[in-house]
Amino acid sequence: MANVFEKLVGGDLQIRITAYDGSSAGPEDARYGLNLKTPRGTTYLVTAPGDLGLARAYVAGDLELIGNHPGDPYETLQALAGDLKFTRPSPLEMAQLVRDVGVEHFKPIAPPPQESLPRWRRFAEGFRHSKDRDAEVISYHYDVSNRFYELVLGESMTYTCAVYPNLEATLEEAQENKYRLIFDKLRLKPGDRLLDIGCGWGGMVRYAAKRGVHALGVTLSKEQAEWAQQAVVDQGLTEFGEVRHSDYRDVKESGFDAVSSIGLTEHIGVANYPDYFTFMRDKVRDGGMILNHSITRPENSTRSKAGPFIDRYVFPDGELTGSGTIISKMQNVKNLEVLHEENFRSHYAMTLRDWNKNLVANWDEAVAEVGEGTARLWGLYMAGCRIGFDRNIVQLHHVLATKLPDGQEDLLPLRPWWQP
Structure with missing residues (x-):
């Protein structure tokens, strides 16, 4: 799973990635890193590649930022910011990713309860910046x-x-x-x-x-x-x-x-x-x-x-x-x-x-x-x-x-x- 994550972020990692299956990637002596704790975290990451998937996994407790207190992960985020460069996989890479991860992880699941509805679903609350929706x-x-x-x-x-x-x-x-x-x-x-x-x-x-x-x-x-x-x-x-x-x-x-x-x-x-x-x-x-x-x-x-x-x-x-x-x-x-x-x-x-x-x-x-x-x-x-x-x-x-x-x-x- 760590190798799969490495493929998602791309580049030569300067951070350490560990995963729930015991795998790891990146320098062993890196001070900062990510720990993918659960299969649910994998689903969040592959169904919403980028900052949204990371946030879902982190807020849900499925992903740890290693190196700082969770109330102030500033230094860890600084280190990660240089490495995390999400790119859209090619069709061939996506097929390989599905084989590596398993098709079951590509079925969307409910996000953490802290997540607001996407923009297109907020129309029930009124048009964008109407009084009701702003409230x-x-x-x-x-x-x-x-x-x-x-x-x-x-x-x-x-x-x-x-x-x-x-x-x-x-x-x-x-x-x-x-x-x-x-x-x-x-x-x-x-x-x-x-x-x-x-x-x-x-x-x-x-x-x-x-x-x-x-x-x-x-x-x-x-x-x-x-x-x-x-x-x-x-x-x-x-x-x-x-x-x-x-x-x-x-x-x-x-x-x-x-x-x-x-x-x-x-x-x-x-x-x-x-x-x-x-x-x-x-x-x-x-x-x-x-x-x-x-x-x-x-x-x-x-x-x-x-x-x-x-x-x-x-x-x-x-x-x-x-x-x-x-x-x-x-x-x-x-x-x-x-x-x-x-x-x-x-x-x-x-x-x-x-x-x-x-x-x-x-x-x-x-x-x-x-x-x-x-x-x-x-x-x-x-x-x-x-x-x-x-x-x-x-x-x-x-x-x-x-x-x-x-x-x-x-x-x-x-x-x-x-x-x-």
């Missing part, structure tokens, strides 16, 4: 368990890229610094009104409310909204802060001094950007500020839809594009002027590093809370994404814009007014 996929990812997220994200309960003021900063210091930076970029001051769309557990709402800003946050996740609103109450911020369980498109209020979107754009869909940015423009007063914080691709020409692993196990219906596309779509909205963009790619790699550390430190409680399969999934997903940011496969951009007043003088400072 369903957001619930899939964010309504896992508030306690689990507390264990992974730490005290800030912030599930977006932190901004590290220095290499020695803690995760909590970096998340606080991120909110400080966004608050300053939006030129917020006591008495202002902020709308934070896709507010998560309300970190930006609470940061602004503590500084006398009337902040409204909305999220499609019921569990997030309940946790966030309770935190507003517990911290005595109800005079200034509110979190609603709501689609952002259902917000009726307008005239805000600023709108922030921190980690929502990935769920919007590129085709919906014009309506999305028009909504943001319509919610701010003349001269008001808009900040969009989102994961991006390093260029603008590739397909926007996520690959099978991310789409089935992490962010169903998620879409990414380059910062240039985001900027151009914002510029195409009448009266929106883009002022500044900034890339925080390295900061997201560091954020993911610290989330993985939290998962390892709290592994036993995390497994008790959500099950070992889901905990393994999160370790795999976060470590894999960290490699993506390390290698410039994905980035994280802030894009700052303002709503220009019709026929009025621009009152913004001539140069950036915030500290990095």
